[in-house]
Amino acid sequence: MTGETLAQFYMRKLPELRRKRDVTRKEVAQGVGVTLGKYDKWETGKALPKAGDVDRLAEYYGISIDEMLEITPEESAAINRQIIADAEQLPPEQRKNVLRVMRDGHPELFRSYRQETWT
Structure with a gap:
């Protein structure tokens, strides 16, 4: 995936996960251990989460990294x-x-x- 494609993926996936869990961006950021500003950049496609961030996001939502990344x-x-x-x-x-x-x-x-x- 290109950076632009990944950004679009996270712009779709992160809000979807957050809404399903009915939590705020601030709650996710705190749960993952990043600033709200950093998390907002992921949701808006201005920055991509690093591998460790993806791991912590998956852990926060109680899903595997494969599920997080929608890998079959x-x-x-x-x-x-x-x-x-x-x-x-x-x-x-x-x-x-x-x-x-x-x-x-x-x-x-x-x-x-x-x-x-x-x-």
Whole structure:
């Protein structure tokens, strides 16, 4: 997604989530740990939330990051498989760390994966 597309996504998604929960922008900002001004910029498309902000927004609303970003289970699995494939190109120690994190978060992807590459 381009920055403009992401901005439009958040301009639609954030107010939608907020209305469903029946909370104010100020309450969301406080719940996520940002200033009201920063949160307002996300809702108006003037700034994009960073990865940690998206994580805290999802946690605040009690949904997964995939749900927050409207990623289907199939898309999520494809992204995770690509991360694992890309990890093969990293130096051994970095590869081991990435694969360990992925394995811990997504054990179903590693049922048939060569264990010697991430142990």
